[in-house]
Amino acid sequence: MKHIFKYTFLLFLLVGCKSLSVDSTSTFVKHSNKNIAYEGRLGVNETKTASEIYWSGTSIKINFEGTTAKVILDDENGTNYFNVIIDGSKFETLKLNKGKNTYVLAKDLSKGKHSVELTKRNEWTFGKTQLFGFEIEGKLLKPDAKKQLFFEFYGDSITAGHGNEDYSGNDKPEGNVTNNYNTYAAKTARAFNAEYSCIARGGIGIMVSWFNMIMPEMYDRLNPNDENSKWGFSKKTPDVVVVNLFQNDSWIVNRPKHEEFKRRFGTDKPSEEKIIESYANFIKTIRGKYPKTPIVCLLGNMDITKDGSKWPGYVTKAVKSLNETKVYTCFAPYKGSKGHPKVKEHQLIADKLIKKIESLNFNK
Secondary structure (H helix, E strand, O other): OHHHHHHHHHHHHHHHHHHHHHHOOEEEEEOOOOOOEEEOOEEEOOOOOOEEEOOOOOEEEEEEEEEEEEEEEEEOOOOOEEEEEEOOOEEEEEEOOEEEEEEEEEOOOOOOEEEEEEEEOOOHHHOOEEEEEEEEEEEEEOOOOOOOEEEEEEEOHHHHOOOOOOOOOOOOOOOOOOOHHHOHHHHHHHHOOEEEEEEEOOOOOOOOOOOOOOHHHHOOEOOOOOOOOEOOHHHOOOOEEEEEOOHHHHHHOOOOOOHHHHHHHOOOOOOHHHHHHHHHHHHHHHHHHOOOOOEEEEEOOOHHHOOOOOHHHHHHHHHHHHOOOOEEEEEOOOOOOOOOOOHHHHHHHHHHHHHHHHOOOOOO
8 A cells, every 4th residue: 555655646746747847838038039129229248148228218029929928137226217018008117126136027918919018218327237038928929020120319318308207397317207218219210110229318419518428429339338338330220310419519518617618628619610510520420330321410309499599500501511412400499498308399309300201212
């Protein structure tokens, strides 16, 4: 009897283990899996165990058949926010905690095919995030069909989306009220179903910034915090480049006592010729990376485009000096109020920019 009980118990364990193995459908999807769709400039950590996320608007998406999806993230400071988009229509906001954590993105979904997308809401100044992979209860599916267009944006806080969902009057930069997904840039890219890359930082300029880095010193970085980390421009050529800069320059050139004014200009405000030359030189730099890509020089919609502003004229003269056939201007009217543009005001910029791009022969 002891032998019979022993064999019966062993058989029970074997059957039970087999049953658990069959029923368990948990799948780990490594960060490097080819079925993860990434958009934006992403790096890889030193141990090659995770993708590194820096820039506003960076997107990571998976398609799967199942009921639950989790993600494993390691946030540098615990201050980053992401949108969680389920099946392209349900939106949630995810605030990350400091360190490595597993987050439930979706659960109790109906049986069938689903998608989960993460998009970074706030700026890179809040720290980097490492993505190790996803855990799904179900089966990983192939990504959506590859997007045929790619748009790249260079800008400041307007393009980043600073405070675009802050209706308190405080105009805060934190990711709970800053949402790059709802900026004119991201809206424009989606209007064309284009892949999207956003190279932006609040306060940055072409000649001078509120801090010690200008766009000509940042535009080519992979990791924006590392001057030695360079982006490979040959990896992907955009179909359209949009540059929306000069708002911060327009303020700081009139503040001779500011530390960055002194550092960049000394004691003398730059001449109109110097302003025009500086803008033209940056566009030349972008042209050097993308010899055939249309470039749209956008301004607005803060006070740089208000009535009487000289800055649209500077940009117009800079573009004309290039003697280029594929560099264009687009000016969004001044929104008429203080603070950064809110979502509806971003839509007005997007409407203007979409019309401009539609008028270009940019398709491959």
